[in-house]
Each structure stands twice: as C-alpha cells, then as structure tokens.
Amino acid sequence: MYVVLGTAAAIAVAAVLGMFAFLAYFALPLFTADGFARMIDWTWRPADGSFGILPMVVGSLGLSALAMAVAFPVAVAVCAFAFGIGPRQPARIVMTIVNLMTGIPTIVYAFAAAIILPPLLRAGFEGGTGFSLLGAALVLAVLVLPTIVLVIDSNWQGLMAATRHTTAALGMNPTQHVLGVMIPASRAGLLAAFVLGFGRALGDTMVALMLSGNVPLVPESPIDSVRALTAHISLVMSLEVGGPGYQSAFAAGFILLLTTSAISIAVRNMGRRGSSGA
Amino acid sequence: MVRRVAEILLVITSWVSSLGVVAVVVALVAFLVYRSASVLDLQLFFGDVAWPDAVFGGARVLHGIWPAIAGTLILIAASSAVAIPLGIAAGVFISEYASGRFRATITFLVDVLAGTPSIIMGLFGFSMILLLRQTIAPDAGTGLLVAAVCLALLVLPYMIRATQNALEGLPAEMRLLGASMGMSHSQSVLRILIPAASRGILSGAVLSLGRAAEDTAVIMLTGAVATAGGRGPQSLTDKFEALPFKIFVIAAEHNTAEELSVGFASALVLLVLTASLFSLTFILQRSLERLWKA
Numbered sequence: 001m002y003v004v005l006g007t008a009a010a011i012a013v014a015a016v017l018g019m020f021a022f023l024a025y026f027a028l029p030l031f032t033a034d035g036f037a038r039m040i041d042w043t044w045r046p047a048d049g050s051f052g053i054l055p056m057v058v059g060s061l062g063l064s065a066l067a068m069a070v071a072f073p074v075a076v077a078v079c080a081f082a083f084g085i086g087p088r089q090p091a092r093i094v095m096t097i098v099n100l101m102t103g104i105p106t107i108v109y110a111f112a113a114a115i116i117l118p119p120l121l122r123a124g125f126e127g128g129t130g131f132s133l134l135g136a137a138l139v140l141a142v143l144v145l146p147t148i149v150l151v152i153d154s155n156w157q158g159l160m161a162a163t164r165h166t167t168a169a170l171g172m173n174p175t176q177h178v179l180g181v182m183i184p185a186s187r188a189g190l191l192a193a194f195v196l197g198f199g200r201a202l203g204d205t206m207v208a209l210m211l212s213g214n215v216p217l218v219p220e221s222p223i224d225s226v227r228a229l230t231a232h233i234s235l236v237m238s239l240e241v242g243g244p245g246y247q248s249a250f251a252a253g254f255i256l257l258l259t260t261s262a263i264s265i266a267v268r269n270m271g272r273r274g275s276s277g278a
Numbered sequence: 279m280v281r282r283v284a285e286i287l288l289v290i291t292s293w294v295s296s297l298g299v300v301a302v303v304v305a306l307v308a309f310l311v312y313r314s315a316s317v318l319d320l321q322l323f324f325g326d327v328a329w330p331d332a333v334f335g336g337a338r339v340l341h342g343i344w345p346a347i348a349g350t351l352i353l354i355a356a357s358s359a360v361a362i363p364l365g366i367a368a369g370v371f372i373s374e375y376a377s378g379r380f381r382a383t384i385t386f387l388v389d390v391l392a393g394t395p396s397i398i399m400g401l402f403g404f405s406m407i408l409l410l411r412q413t414i415a416p417d418a419g420t421g422l423l424v425a426a427v428c429l430a431l432l433v434l435p436y437m438i439r440a441t442q443n444a445l446e447g448l449p450a451e452m453r454l455l456g457a458s459m460g461m462s463h464s465q466s467v468l469r470i471l472i473p474a475a476s477r478g479i480l481s482g483a484v485l486s487l488g489r490a491a492e493d494t495a496v497i498m499l500t501g502a503v504a505t506a507g508g509r510g511p512q513s514l515t516d517k518f519e520a521l522p523f524k525i526f527v528i529a530a531e532h533n534t535a536e537e538l539s540v541g542f543a544s545a546l547v548l549l550v551l552t553a554s555l556f557s558l559t560f561i562l563q564r565s566l567e568r569l570w571k572a
Contacts, residue, residue, distance in 0.1 A: 080288060263393060
C-alpha cells in the first residue's frame with residue numbers, strides 16, 4: 001500500500017518538475033546572449049525579424065492590474081456586506097451566488113462579453129475597435145472576483161467569531177466592526193487574497209484572447225488594444241511552425257510559470273507568517 | 279467626522295457591489311437564455327439526424343453540437359481516469375504516510391501546480407509531442423490522449439487537496455479507532471479513514487470533472503478542432519471537437535445570426551453542465567460539514 005501510494009505521490013511530483021524542465025528546455029535556445037537580447041525588446045514584428053515580448057509582459061501586467069483595481073475593492077465590499085452590513089438573508093444569497101460563480105466557465109464569460117462589450121465600448125469612447133485593455137480587464141474582474149471573495153471569506157470567518165462579542169460589548173455597530181476591526185486585523189489575509197486574484201488574472205487566456213484585441217503594442221490608454229502573454233502563446237502556436245517566433249511562446253510560458261510560481265511561494269510564506277502571528 | 283463618512287461610504291459600496299455582482303450573474307444567464315431561445319431544440323444537438331442514431335449508431339452529425347458534447351464527455355472521462363485515482367492516492371499518501379519535510383515539499387509543489395495557468399499545461403502537452411517527434415515517434419501528433427493527460431495535470435491539485443482536506447478534517451478519535459481494534463496503519467486507512475472521508479473525496483472528484491469540462495486553453499493547444507467529421511473521437515489519437523473550443527470558434531468565425539445563436543446555446547449547455555457539477559460539489563461539502571458537526 002505504501003509503495004502504491006508513494007508511487008502516485010512521486011508521479012505528481014515528477015509531473016510538476018517535468019513541466020518546469022520541459023519549458024526550460026524549449027525556452028533554452030533563447031537564453032543565449034543573442035537570443036535573450038532579441039526577446040527582451042519592445043518590438044514584435046516577426047516579418048522584420050523583431051521578436052520582442054516586452055509589450056506582452058506589459059499587456060499582461062496592465063490587464064491584471066486594472067482587473068484587480070476593480071475586483072479587489074468590490075470583493076472587500078461584498079465581504080463587508082456578507083459579514084454584517086447586509087441583512088442576514090440577502091447576505092446568504094450573495095455568498096451563494098459568488099460560490100456559484102466559480103462554476104461559470106471562463107469561455108462563457110468571454111463569449112458573452114465578446115458579443116456585448118465591444119459595441120458598447122465603441123459607442124462610449126471615440127476611436128478604437130472596442131477590443132481593448134478596459135473591456136478585457138472588466139471581464140477579468142468578474143472572473144477573478146469569486147477567488148478573492150472566497151479567500152477573504154475563509155480568513156474572516158475565524159476573525160469574526162473571535163471578535164464579534166467584544167465589539168458588540170463595546171457598542172460598535174456591524175459597519176464599525178468591519179471598518180475598525182475586521183479590515184485592519186486581516187491585512188495579511190487581504191494581501192494573500194489580492195496576490196491570488198492577481199495570479200488568476202495573469203494566468204487567464206480566453207478573456208485576454210477574445211476581448212483585448214491582441215495588438216502587440218504597449219498601450220497608451222485604457223481603450224487601446226493589448227496582447228497578454230497567455231494570448232501570445234496561443235496565437236503563436238496556432239499561426240507559426242518553427243523559428244524564433246515559435247520559441248517566443250516558450251519564453252512567454254517560462255516567464256508566466258516563474259511568475260505564478262513566485263506568487264504561490266509568496267502566498268505560502270504569508271500564510272506561515274499569518275498563522276505564527278495569531 | 280472622517281470615520282462617519284468612511285462608514286457611510288462602506289455601507290453604500292457594499293450594497294452597490296453586492297447588488298452589482300448579483301445583477302451581473304443574473305444578466306449573464308438571462309442573456310444566454312434570451313439569445314439562444316430561438317435555437318433550443320433537438321435540432322441544435324443533432325441537426326437532421328435522429329438522436330438514437332447519433333448517440334448509439336455512430337451516425338455523423340454535421341449540423342449540430344452533439345459531436346462537441348460527445349468530445350467533451352469523453353475528454354472528461356479520459357482525464358478523470360488519470361487524475362482521480364492518481365489524485366486520491368497521492369492525497370492519501372501526503373495525509374497519512376508522508377512525514378515532515380517530504381510532506382511540506384509535496385504540498386508546496388501541489389500549490390505551485392494549482393497556481394499554474396492552464397495555457398502552460400497546453401504548452402507542456404504540445405512540447406511533449408514536439409520532443410516525441412524529434413526522437414522516438416516521428417508521427418506523433420496532438421489528440422485526445424495528450425489533451426486528457428494535460429487536463430489531468432490541471433485538475434490533479436484539486437483532487438489531491440480535496441482528499442487531503444477530507445482526511446485531515448476527520449475527528450481525531452477516528453484515528454484511534456483502528457489502533458484500538460488492533461488494525462495495522464494501512465488497514466485503518468483503508469477500512470476506516472478513507473470510507474469516512476469518501477464524501478469529501480467524492481466532492482473533489484466532481485469538482486475536477488467540472489474543471490476539466492470548462493477548460494479551453496489546454497485543449498486548444500493539444501488537439502481540439504472545429505470539426506471532426508461529425509462524430510465524437512473514435513480513438514485516443516484522434517483530434518476531437520469539444521464544447522468550450524466550439525464556443526471559441528463560433529465567437530471568432532460566426533457569419534450569420536443563427537450561428538451566433540448556436541454559440542449562445544452551446545454556452546448555455548456548457549454552463550448547465552458545469553454549474554450542475556459545481557452545485558453537486560457544494561451540496562456534498564455542505565452535507566459533509568453537517569455530518570461531522572452532528
């Protein structure tokens with residue numbers, strides 16, 4: 001039994017390490033002095049031999065940052081609603097719906113938004129196609145919201161039980177409790193929720209691919225088109241075979257993998273500090 | 279005074295945000311139903327083919343979403359066949375056998391895997407095929423098997439975590455039960471702990487099915503195609519149609535209003551499929567909590 005179970009665990013470990021090794025191996029040709037310089041560049045124009053992926057790095061970061069700028073405050077507000085500001089029954093309904101949102105496929109959000117949003121954005125802002133940083137970020141915000149809410153929720157449940165009677169005895173109302181106690185006392189949990197949400201936004205492919213317009217340029221305004229690293233991978237893989245453009249997909253994959261792994265490590269360390277401090 | 283203003287602002291934003299979130303979800307579902315209503319019938323699924331012929335007789339469905347549904351179902355089955363046993367076994371090992379440093383290392387790697395974007399799994403599958411082509415199998419290509427393995431990698435962390443949480447959430451007395459009856463550790467794990475944790479493990483399995491069903495990024499790099507001859511995949515190396523990829527293709531390439539309606543209907547079908555799987559997970563977890571609290 002030990003052997004069978006141990007083998008299964010070993011396979012799981014090998015899968016993760018294997019994934020790193022594969023991507024590193026295929027991205028390796030780029031990490032020569034010449035290939036690296038070619039990749040770390042601000043122009044992506046394969047026809048002229050320019051294969052810089054920095055615009056996509058900026059695109060990914062910009063999309064995720066804008067999405068989080070919308071999603072994080074909303075998530076905190078929803079949690080505040082669920083933890084005392086809203087009446088009990090509506091609060092329960094809101095949390096059930098947020099739970100259900102985790103079951104809505106990304107492609108469903110992306111499809112509906114790709115049909116609805118661009119015409120609205122075209123009507124609302126002069127110029128552009130409507131496939132933009134702003135549109136993609138708004139949809140991404142909806143996509144990552146449940147992740148953030150559920151992390152804060154699990155963090156707040158213990159805190160709520162521990163502080164509720166004390167603050168009630170001090171004569172605080174639920175709003176004062178959330179504002180004066182819950183939010184300040186859960187700074188580590190809120191940070192972890194933010195970082196996890198950011199990681200999810202960064203890793204999304206379909207919303208970026210279907211809504212951001214995929215233009216490989218650094219955006220100058222929120223209604224400009226951008227291309228994310230994830231979308232770049234899927235575009236390159238479906239259009240090209242071989243060559244440096246092809247390798248840039250592996251470079252993009254490797255950058256993504258390093259970033260999301262760093263996020264996992266950061267969240268883990270936060271959890272450790274949080275639990276030892278409590 | 280500043281505090282008072284902050285309190286009022288928080289109350290307003292919390293109401294507006296909560297109502298907004300509910301409104302978005304309700305509007306999304308209503309919009310899908312409204313836009314797909316005109317095409318929601320048997321013809322949507324099977325075109326002009328009688329449904330028993332398509333489902334059981336292998337008749338080709340050239341104007342319907344049945345091949346995509348069949349592809350998705352077979353894909354879920356194939357990836358679960360890999361991920362569920364592997365995930366349960368690894369989860370049991372981590373929770374009941376591994377110790378100290380080793381356990382921390384595996385748990386950490388599972389966390390990293392859980393945080394990895396799905397497109398990376400697709401890229402991984404694609405690069406495996408590249409490597410196979412350069413070395414031992416020049417004819418290797420993407421297809422059902424590669425997609426299923428990569429999807430299994432995607433859902434493996436959910437399965438491992440669910441198993442781990444289900445076992446670690448058991449009451450402490452239950453661990454003493456086996457020992458007090460003279461069972462070996464493995465007997466106690468197999469006869470007492472795993473059966474007691476089975477509902478939690480099952481909810482993890484259902485969650486994995488849902489995640490495998492909805493993912494698009496993995497399969498678009500590992501063998502999903504827009505049309506695969508009007509049938510579900512016939513062998514493990516076949517290219518296949520799948521519901522999420524079908525929706526993506528329709529978004530990019532629809533020409534008529536009717537094709538667009540078929541896209542909305544496909545999205546609705548996929549939503550119903552994953553939402554029921556996630557609801558089942560939710561209910562299983564709820565009932566599990568009640569079981570041990572009582």
